Amino acid sequence: MTRPAVETLLSRLAHKFGERLRTDPEALEGVAGDESGLPGCSPAAVIWPRSSEDVAHIAREAAELGVGLVPRGSGTGKAGACIPRPADVVVDFSRMNQILEMRPKDMYAVVQPGVITGDFHAAAADIGFFYPPDPGSWESCSLGGNISTNAGGTRAAKYGSTQRYVWGLEVVLAGGEVLRMGKRSIKGVAGYDLTSLLVGSEGTLGFVTEATMHIIVAPAAVETAWLSFPNMQVASRAAEKIFSAGFVPRVMEIIDKEGLDAVRSVSDLVIEDGVGAALLVELDGPQETTFDGLIRLCEIAVNAGASDSALARKEKDREAMRRTRRLVSTRLKEQFPFKNADDIAVPRSRMAELLDRARELCRDARFCAYGHLGDGNLHVNLLCKTAQELEAAQPLRRKILELTVSMGGTITGEHGIGLAKRDVLDIEQSQELIALQRRIKATLDPYGIMNPGKVFPNNSNHG
Numbered sequence: 001m002t003r004p005a006v007e008t009l010l011s012r013l014a015h016k017f018g019e020r021l022r023t024d025p026e027a028l029e030g031v032a033g034d035e036s037g038l039p040g041c042s043p044a045a046v047i048w049p050r051s052s053e054d055v056a057h058i059a060r061e062a063a064e065l066g067v068g069l070v071p072r073g074s075g076t077g078k079a080g081a082c083i084p085r086p087a088d089v090v091v092d093f094s095r096m097n098q099i100l101e102m103r104p105k106d107m108y109a110v111v112q113p114g115v116i117t118g119d120f121h122a123a124a125a126d127i128g129f130f131y132p133p134d135p136g137s138w139e140s141c142s143l144g145g146n147i148s149t150n151a152g153g154t155r156a157a158k159y160g161s162t163q164r165y166v167w168g169l170e171v172v173l174a175g176g177e178v179l180r181m182g183k184r185s186i187k188g189v190a191g192y193d194l195t196s197l198l199v200g201s202e203g204t205l206g207f208v209t210e211a212t213m214h215i216i217v218a219p220a221a222v223e224t225a226w227l228s229f230p231n232m233q234v235a236s237r238a239a240e241k242i243f244s245a246g247f248v249p250r251v252m253e254i255i256d257k258e259g260l261d262a263v264r265s266v267s268d269l270v271i272e273d274g275v276g277a278a279l280l281v282e283l284d285g286p287q288e289t290t291f292d293g294l295i296r297l298c299e300i301a302v303n304a305g306a307s308d309s310a311l312a313r314k315e316k317d318r319e320a321m322r323r324t325r326r327l328v329s330t331r332l333k334e335q336f337p338f339k340n341a342d343d344i345a346v347p348r349s350r351m352a353e354l355l356d357r358a359r360e361l362c363r364d365a366r367f368c369a370y371g372h373l374g375d376g377n378l379h380v381n382l383l384c385k386t387a388q389e390l391e392a393a394q395p396l397r398r399k400i401l402e403l404t405v406s407m408g409g410t411i412t413g414e415h416g417i418g419l420a421k422r423d424v425l426d427i428e429q430s431q432e433l434i435a436l437q438r439r440i441k442a443t444l445d446p447y448g449i450m451n452p453g454k455v456f457p458n459n460s461n462h463g
């Protein structure tokens with residue numbers, strides 16, 4: 001793609017899009033980066049579509065000229081998957097943000113991709129329903145971004161990730177074809193499951209312009225506890241005992257000592273110096289049994305070595321516990337601006353072993369582990385203060401990813417590959433599997449214009 005090609009595209013789109021097409025530095029800087037920590041890059045332009053017809057128009061013109069298009073939700077991604085190249089055009093979905101239909105009787109809602117996840121939670125709650133996926137960025141991330149990354153979150157422990165809730169999609173392909181796929185019924189197996197193919201494809205196969213999202217009846221009660229432990233080994237083995245006793249917590253989050261140290265001064269909880277690990281646990285279910293269930297769960301934890309268990313009796317206590325967990329990532333980032341964060345995942349029964357072995361590997365490094373113990377997804381951080389430290393940490397990072405894969409795990413449980421992990425994808429996937437995915441991409445995007453340079457290794461002409 002060349003600069004003249006993008007100039008031609010912009011001149012063709014200028015009249016139709018008016019103030020919804022911008023090329024001024026302020027607008028371009030606003031869509032240059034995400035939350036991955038990778039350097040941003042201002043694109044040639046940003047466009048705000050308002051309809052699938054708008055998106056199809058852009059895709060048709062861009063295909064003809066070979067201009068790269070980068071879909072963007074809210075830019076909270078952690079893999080650099082929406083970072084453009086200098087001559088790309090960013091297609092920003094923030095103005096396609098309407099909930100088009102709520103159909104509780106049929107357990108689905110129809111949404112535009114720019115709907116903020118937290119707004120969708122609230123809309124479902126207003127009618128007594130529940131949309132479980134809750135990435136920590138729910139206040140600002142978009143459903144389109146969640147679908148395109150197959151976002152997880154704390155409640156995936158019981159309810160799974162976004163993919164489980166995507167029943168159908170409207171998709172615009174490169175070239176402008178508008179396709180509807182999936183279902184609006186509980187069952188539906190006609191043809192290949194292309195909806196699932198699009199979920200998690202990080203904007204490389206097509207634009208999501210509308211989604212049919214499954215919603216479920218809200219649980220009557222939610223109970224929350226904060227459990228303190230002397231160290232991560234005791235905490236992770238206590239969690240195993242809780243699972244073995246038959247509990248299915250909707251949330252089971254773990255934080256190590258370094259994570260607790262990072263949030264101690266800003267948390268509303270009192271975190272004693274001697275505490276070496278904590279679990280945030282939530283149960284949901286019927287009003288009559290959920291609280292008693294949590295008490296039994298806490299007893300198991302105390303018998304397994306917890307030094308303290310605190311139950312949230314008021315909403316403000318619960319929020320203090322959740323907030324403390326949410327703050328870990330941002331506080332670490334403030335203290336270690338070049339931290340390397342990977343979101344590895346292993347079969348849940350191997351979580352305690354992963355924690356032991358990762359810490360052993362990192363014994364000479366500044367290291368912090370926290371995350372979604374309940375679904376086997378751990379955020380491992382190499383705490384770097386400078387770009388040089390980050391560079392020097394890469395061999396260790398690779399060892400952690402190799403260890404994870406050797407344990408039957410994955411190099412990314414929820415954040416995706418984007419730019420951040422494209423050069424380590426081959427640790428997990430064979431060349432044949434990567435080649436098959438390239439062929440699938442070439443079929444859906446024969447022009448090679450959809451989010452170029454993302455996901456695939458050694459494919460970089462990324463600026």
Ligand SMILES: Cc1cc2nc3c(=O)[nH]c(=O)nc-3n(C[C@H](O)[C@H](O)[C@H](O)COP(=O)(O)OP(=O)(O)OC[C@H]3O[C@@H](n4cnc5c(N)ncnc54)[C@H](O)[C@@H]3O)c2cc1C
Pocket residue numbers: 034035070071072073074075076077078081082093113134135136137140141142143144145146147148149150151152153154201202203204206207208209329414415451
């Ligand atoms: C504080 C914090 C906490 C987080 N916690 C979690 C967590 O618990 N779990 C988790 O999974 N993630 C988490 N994330 C990462 C991030 O929020 C998710 O990846 C989220 O799904 C990204 O949504 P977004 O709208 O910001 O998408 P963007 O960052 O804008 O885009 C992400 C990807 O989706 C593509 N895309 C966006 N919209 C469309 C569309 N309409 N059509 C096609 N492709 C599209 C983009 O091209 C890109 O590839 C967290 C991030 C932060 C900053």
